[in-house]
């Protein structure tokens with residue numbers, strides 16, 4: 560089987576070519592100013608298409624006919640976890656950004672384009688809108704406004720499956736708290752294979768991260784709107800793109816933050832400590848939500864490469880359960896594995912309109 564996996568992130572596009580049971584991966588970083596020069600996410604399609612085409616040609620895969628092309632699923636309508644075909648209605652929802660705007664919307668769009676040249680299926684797996692929330696977790700505290708499940712579903716579920724199996728159990732029996740710490744931070748309560756509570760990684764919700772603000776006081780936001788510091792649209796963009804560490808220090812790279820800390824920058828120390836504090840508090844909150852019945856806490860994503868960060872979070876949360884660190888992410892593997900399960904008939908592809916297999 561030959562599978563092309565496409566994983567567009569906020570600042571990079573990663574691809575994986577899966578052939579003969581092995582995956583060759585390639586990551587392309589995009590300049591932050593270039594990304595910011597596009598007003599809308601879908602306008603980045605040609606730029607990312609050209610990058611992927613170039614990478615495939617350079618690696619000698621330019622003329623390969625794939626059996627499936629699979630992309631990271633974006634902000635479509637809420638769905639349960641699984642593998643979905645990129646049908647016309649799913650494609651239309653990705654293009655309009657029916658549930659919002661994020662680079663992952665390009666995953667299914669690009670998968671359809673590359674699948675057309677191979678004459679094969681275009682699929683997405685565990686999109687960021689996977690919604691398995693308990694009813695009680697949907698309540699925001701204000702009638703008419705619901706909490707939404709928008710998170711690093713693909714990597715959280717892939718890593719949770721691995722950790723559960725490595726600990727001799729199965730994902731469908733395990734109780735895990737998974738913190739994905741990348742450009743955004745999402746912390747999910749995985750209870751017997753369902754993510755029953757998680758902070759919305761793109762909204763003002765949960766801990767702050769490299770470029771996300773996390774939860775914000777409403778009073779302060781209303782005042783900033785009144786004073787014209789933001790319009791409603793620019794506020795939404797700021798919260799998801801230029802909040803968090805970026806807003807305090809003007810940088811997003813945790814390695815640079817830690818270099819500044821080592822050089823004696825007290826502001827960098829405070830902001831770093833604040834992020835540790837908020838992530839630990841989110842983990843603690845979910846432990847209570849799970850009645851303290853937690854098998855392990857899993858720290859993953861790019862920032863989990865920092866031992867200093869994972870040790871500090873472990874110190875604050877280790878009283879709850881074992882802390883397992885899985886640095887980086889397994890999104891390309893999870894995409895290819897999902898497509899392979901469908902191609903080999905192990906799993907049925909779900910229909911977007913009904914969520915049924």
Ligand SMILES: Nc1ncnc2c1ncn2[C@@H]1O[C@H](COP(=O)(O)OP(=O)(O)O)[C@@H](O)[C@H]1O
Pocket residue numbers: 568569570740741742743769811812813814860861862863864865887888
């Ligand atoms: N070796 C490392 N040590 C510390 N931080 C790292 C390391 N590698 C990446 N990071 C940080 O991880 C974050 C990006 O994580 P990643 O999961 O790749 O992001 P995304 O959510 O965009 O996929 C950045 O803040 C980056 O600085």
Ligand SMILES: CCCC(=O)OP(=O)(O)O
Pocket residue numbers: 568569661687709710711741742743744745759760761
């Ligand atoms: C929460 C949606 C996914 C997300 O935030 O991804 P990035 O951290 O890659 O931007």
